Amino acid sequence: MKRPPLVLVLVAIVMIALGETSGALMSLGKSPIGAYARARIAANAPAHGLTGSLEYDDEIRARTTFATEAGLSFFHTHAEGVGLIVLFVSTLVASVTTWRTARRALYTLIAIGGLFPLGYLVYGFAALELGRDAAIELAETWILTPLGSGMIAGALGAAAVLAIRLVRRARA
Amino acid sequence: MPADRTTEPAPTTWTLPPLGALLVAIVLIACAEIGGAAMVRFKIDLARWARSTMLRHPAVHGLVGVRDVDEQVLDEALVKFDAGLRLFHMHAEGMGLVIIGTTMVAVTLTASPVSRRVIVLLLTIGGAGYPLGYLAWSALIPYHGIERGKTLAEWFCWGPFGGATIVAMWWLTAVVAARMVRR
Numbered sequence: 001m002k003r004p005p006l007v008l009v010l011v012a013i014v015m016i017a018l019g020e021t022s023g024a025l026m027s028l029g030k031s032p033i034g035a036y037a038r039a040r041i042a043a044n045a046p047a048h049g050l051t052g053s054l055e056y057d058d059e060i061r062a063r064t065t066f067a068t069e070a071g072l073s074f075f076h077t078h079a080e081g082v083g084l085i086v087l088f089v090s091t092l093v094a095s096v097t098t099w100r101t102a103r104r105a106l107y108t109l110i111a112i113g114g115l116f117p118l119g120y121l122v123y124g125f126a127a128l129e130l131g132r133d134a135a136i137e138l139a140e141t142w143i144l145t146p147l148g149s150g151m152i153a154g155a156l157g158a159a160a161v162l163a164i165r166l167v168r169r170a171r172a
Numbered sequence: 173m174p175a176d177r178t179t180e181p182a183p184t185t186w187t188l189p190p191l192g193a194l195l196v197a198i199v200l201i202a203c204a205e206i207g208g209a210a211m212v213r214f215k216i217d218l219a220r221w222a223r224s225t226m227l228r229h230p231a232v233h234g235l236v237g238v239r240d241v242d243e244q245v246l247d248e249a250l251v252k253f254d255a256g257l258r259l260f261h262m263h264a265e266g267m268g269l270v271i272i273g274t275t276m277v278a279v280t281l282t283a284s285p286v287s288r289r290v291i292v293l294l295l296t297i298g299g300a301g302y303p304l305g306y307l308a309w310s311a312l313i314p315y316h317g318i319e320r321g322k323t324l325a326e327w328f329c330w331g332p333f334g335g336a337t338i339v340a341m342w343w344l345t346a347v348v349a350a351r352m353v354r355r
Contacts, residue, residue, distance in 0.1 A: 017341035
């Protein structure tokens with residue numbers, strides 16, 4: 001199998017490394033993360049709509065901290081998985097795509113898509129700064145949707161290349 | 173004089189990782205599959221075993237003999253017991269693939285034979301040992317409780333094996349980045 005360009009290998013390896021490191025930090029630093037989350041929520045009280053009512057504010061704090069932990073958890077799982085997808089799909093593209101322009105376009109889409117898990121990290125931290133709903137909107141609009149679309153387009157493109165090869169082989 | 177491989181261009185094809193690493197990865201994936209199937213097939217037997225073992229160690233779990241209180245404690249421990257098995261299943265499948273992919277990158281792009289061997293070794297041992305921590309945690313819960321079981325798993329599996337994998341991954345990142353810079 002042919003090796004894809006080093007930049008794609010680097011994206012894959014960095015994402016897997018980040019995924020593993022974030023998993024370790026999540027389990028080692030659950031208390032520090034919770035304390036940091038509570039401090040940031042307090043510092044951004046208007047964004048979270050804190051009212052001064054203990055019961056209501058506690059519910060918001062718990063919900064926002066959960067959103068941050070969920071963002072980290074999604075980042076951990078997606079980064080490991082997407083890193084492998086970048087490695088294997090780009091290897092497939094390198095090995096079966098003979099048309100240079102198509103190969104470059106697919107590499108670009110896969111590299112962009114490989115950064116998609118970062119959206120969950122942004123979501124986790126933006127939830128503390130901007131509030132949960134604003135964080136979801138930010139991450140979905142600017143990171144998860146465009147970068148995720150890149151990965152979808154890259155995977156569909158690779159599938160199309162394989163399908164074309166199959167048809168050509170059947171005709172030959 | 174032998175050529176300095178660090179200045180050679182990166183190979184354009186992948187090199188097959190050592191068979192030992194591949195064997196470990198495939199066995200790990202197979203164990204994960206078996207673990208998943210066993211969780212479904214023996215779900216009731218496993219829960220019964222865990223429950224009866226916990227009842228034989230009441231002090232460890234803080235059981236007081238009051239049914240309402242004890243049932244809540246046992247239920248929580250059983251949920252964690254089941255979570256440990258599920259996390260083993262998930263992580264073993266994932267880490268099996270991570271071992272295959274990352275050792276392939278390591279043997280292809282790491283120029284120094286010593287670095288290559290150490291990275292492959294760390295990735296293989298770390299990747300295989302880390303998921304076993306979840307299995308160990310599950311097995312330890314009935315005997316040592318949730319928190320003590322977690323501490324033991326952290327000390328003997330997650331810390332050393334997870335640490336080995338993380339060190340190897342960042343080392344490999346540096347190797348690939350250095351290759352790009354030298355190009």
